[in-house]
Amino acid sequence: MKILVLNAGSSSIKFQLLDMTDTTVIASGIVERIGQTDAITSFEIGKNEHRSVMAIANHKEALQQVVHLLLDPEKGVVGNVDDITAVGHRVVHGGNEFTDTTLIDENVKHKIGEFASLAPLHNPHNLEGIEVATSLFPNARQVAVFDTAFHQTIPVKASKYALPSELFDEHHIQLYGFHGTSHKYVSQQAIDYLKLKKSKIISIHLGNGCSMTAIENGKSIDHSLGFAPSNGLIMGSRSGDIDHAIIFHLVNKLGYQLEDVERMISKESGMLGLTGFSDLREIQQAASDGDKNCQLALEMNAYRIKKYIGSYTAAMNGVDVIIFTAGIGENSSLLRAMVCADMNYLGISMDAKANKQRSDELFEIQSGISQVKILVIPTNEELEIANQVKTLLEQ
Template identity: 40%
Template sequence: MRVLALNCGSSSVKSALIDTAHGRRLQEMHVENIGSDHARLHAGNEVRELRQGIDLPGAVDELLAAYRSAAPEAVVHRIVHGGEKFRETLRLDDAVLGEIEQLNHLAPLHNPPALAAIHRARAALPDIPHFAEFDTAFHSTLPAHAREYALPADVRRRFGIRRFGFHGINHAHVARSVAGYLKSDGLRIVSCHLGNGASVTAIEGGRSVDTSMGMTPLEGLVMGTRAGDVDPGVLLQLRREGHLDADELDDLLNKRSGLKGLAGTNDMREIERRAGAGDQDCELAIAMYVHRIRKYIGAYAAEMGGVDVIAFTAGIGEHSALIRRRCSERLEFMGVALDAASNDALKLTNDNPVAIFSAAGSRVHLLAVRADEELAMARATAAALGH
């Protein structure tokens, strides 16, 4: 079955037309730097500049125009927040879209533009089914002690406050890929999804048992434009003394913090280049970024009673040898031993989606795993249609 997977991030959209019977990509394109003056469409070896300031629906229009002649049989869309209700692959209609829209406040960087993209795609391809795959679904297995916040029960119930977790489609893909690569089930895996959005998940026996993001994608790691963990007292101080209202705090935390707030850019490649040239802001940004990741790795190893695999995935996790090396340092007490040469030479492809960079004798496997949310989404859609 030919399924078109559209994967909308906060500043990019990835897409692939996938033959689900064989797991092959028939076509693949992505757009990066959406909303900037340097948005680019990548199709194979071709790179095309898009109009300045193009938004995500506009980027989707560009992609759909290229895929229409390939006659996809279904389309599947990544939705970041599925709330309490949406825990499985779901066929989209107007009623379902209305329910998803009610969750926009929980993922303001992702759900609204993804919904806008869905509307464009349904209008462009109205005669084939459209499905949603939810990033929160994999984390529906979180135990209560990891899922709940220490707030009064009546407050939690009244406002629907709990931890949901995100990047679940890819964390689940990492768990399956690692188990297949090592030919072992029941592994204790710390999965590090490091992109513009970033999260760490503890996976035990294929199930998510804890994860760094919470009720919204704001909690956890230092990210491209998001602060991650912040003392709530800081927000109260900004509200009282800085006179920031809710919308201003939302903008600060979601769009002006993280790497961008520390270094003036959320492009890790640029940050690494400038840090190498002695830029102290960029050096600090990398140090804080790595420090937060290592804290979560250590915490989840303790929570699971040990760790068998630390896996790095997504844009930074797959491509930055520096970040993988720095995140693996000071973990010798856990039995981690890095093979520096393998780490530096590592390159993932569709044909070689998993690579090991731990040294011989390391008690913990260090792996890089190519993110493939599109394949996971496409296969789930084909299964929902009985293929």
């Protein structure tokens, strides 16, 4: 069984083609900086890597590029589109409608489109990926794996907002949670690695989108993103937590239109709004060169994460493991160090030398005196999605 996994983010598409007989990765890659003139496409087959830089205007063009590479007569690995049994799609928002992995039909696509207003940076791209894959792989089963599914275990006391109850009961306005595929995968990796029978884990997913999850005994019990993937931590272009009164002030006092405010909060804020840079690598370099705005933005980012660590430790009455994952979490030793600094009250102590290492595998970065394990775990949402797709098709 060969499964193609498509993971469409707000500015990138990751993909893997897996042989699920033994979970071998046949080919993998990523299209980054979508929407820019210098979009980067990386395509790996075994130890051979092909890289190109070109203008890619949108996610549809990016997906067409992925399929072109897979079918390329010289570089590709698929001779016929019918070699692919299924395409697994990461879908960010499933609302209350989808609580598990789901075969895609017209009704499912319609529902995913309905939830686009709740995840405007993601669901439209997820749906576009489904449409393109359906046309290019007409005989493959199309399957959706929802980010929100892992967070269905969050108790009502944490998922319900202090609004009139009919909004929760009738309109399902609540905390849904996101990045569930990633948080589920890395937390299970930590449990298996440390051989934990009981566990209190804080998973920190840091990429262009960022989130944190409190995970007790393998189940999500609280999460930093909410009704839509816009609050919580400071993200690449999203503001994270703000006082909602600011929105009314912008509209009623400063004359902004609601759509302008929505665009500002989702696409022009976060680290981009604070620094003018959209890539954390550029921000770190500028901070190192003395840019005060970039230095402050990094401090604000780390401070917000620290606050969530404190609140989730309180919610679980302790913490055994802290996990850093995703592109920034796995690669930014600077941000990890800033987050873990001066956390000795909670028993968190980092080993500076261990933190400097780079690896494609799980590694530990806590010091010898730390009471909490600090793990850097490369996320593998694609493998998690492929496993869920395989399980569904074999039922």
